[in-house]
Amino acid sequence: MxxxxxxxxxxxxxxxxxxxxxxxxxxxxxxxxxxxxxxxxxxxxxxxxxxxxxxxxxxxxxxxxxxxxxxxxxxxxxxxxxxxxxxxxxxxxxxxxxxxxxxxxxxxxxxxxxxxxxxxxxxxxxxxxxxxxxEDEAARxxxxxxxxxxxxxxxxxxxxxxxxxxxxEDEAPQGELCPSGLPCALVLIGAYLRVSGEPVIGVINQPFAHRDASGQGWTGRHFWGVSINGTINASSLPRPPVRSAASADGDGELRAVLSSGEKQAVKDALGPLCGGGLVYVSGAGYKILCVILGLADLYVLSEGSTFKWDSCAPHAILRALGGGVADLAECLRGGAPAELAYHQPRAGRKGAERWANHGGIVAYLDSTRLARVIGALSGKI
CATH class of the missing domain: 3.30.540 (Fructose-1,6-Bisphosphatase; Chain A, domain 1)
Incomplete structure (x- = not known):
């Protein structure tokens, strides 16, 4: 210990x-x-x-x-x-x-x-x-x-x-996401169990979070989370409050972050749920960080263009906060969300492709909102 x-x-x-x-x-x-x-x-x-x-x-x-x-x-x-x-x-x-x-x-x-x-x-x-x-007293x-x-x-x-x-060198106002620029560049370090592939420790460092007092340079910030077997959960962050855009009964508009190159079918399917809440953001890790911080309800990616190194660290933090990162293709096949695992390469692939999240991903904090998004996408992609 x-x-x-x-x-x-x-x-x-x-x-x-x-x-x-x-x-x-x-x-x-x-x-x-x-x-x-x-x-x-x-x-x-x-x-x-x-x-x-x-x-x-x-x-x-x-x-x-x-x-x-x-x-x-x-x-x-x-x-x-x-x-x-x-x-x-x-x-x-x-x-x-x-x-x-x-x-x-x-x-x-x-x-x-x-x-x-x-x-x-x-x-x-x-x-x-x-x-x-x-200096991090909670981690100590x-x-x-x-x-x-x-x-x-x-x-x-x-x-x-x-x-x-x-x-x-764009800098987002406090409490808002940054669609592109240096703040989207993150250091991601995630630990997983060798036997099961379960993500258990995540550390995210954002080197370019804020301009320093001189206005000439940048200062950073870090986040961490630990989740073990669903019984031990700890994080440097509190679970973010429910965004006011969606009401307590699950109705109302959601906010989803997407890649600018996402399939039109996905945008069309999510449009009625999100209204004006479809946001295009750079960086896979930063998109998941937006969900972690409560700046978005979900991150949806229908293609297999992210990798284990993109998702492991933020996945562990989301788990510590009660959310997760699931395989989108598996979710669309029905059943419980299939959380990503990190211990086994994909057979028959070479190089980086062995470690791609081939089924696409959906990152979420609230399982009821995940269900709404899966329902909207079902049969559409």
Missing amino acids: VAMAELLRLLLRVSEKAANVARVCRREAPLFELLIQEKTGDDKNKKFVQDFKTLADVVIQEMIKHDVVAQFPEMKGFIHGEESNKFENGLGESVTVTLCGTEEETAALLATVLDGDAAAAALLARAVHQDLQV SLELPLNPSDLGIWIDPIDATSQYIEGR
């Missing part, structure tokens, strides 16, 4: 280190120009014409792996991420990126990726070796009846990478 409490605190610390790396890279425009490399082959997300990985993604992912295994060696081999840690520099040389024992060694390795740019490499190395602390006092050897971890080092690369 002590170990599990330490694991949650460690995941919070590494999420803050990750957020700091993301901010450092955005601040240094010449450095950021060097960080983009197009994904190819089996690692490419089929949804996008161009889908980029950045050195920031890879460095963050490897830093999290390194720090977790250093404290919990029994988790080695069970920490998975979105990115390959192979990077190609301007000379066409393939470099395997890892976190070394010292800041100087990591800087030397990163310099080979950055075409000998020692200053940029030193900046990145300093960020990933920095010891950042996160929590005890969990799990062993690290029972768990695996999914990492999305920077979800909504396209928003991160584009870098629009």
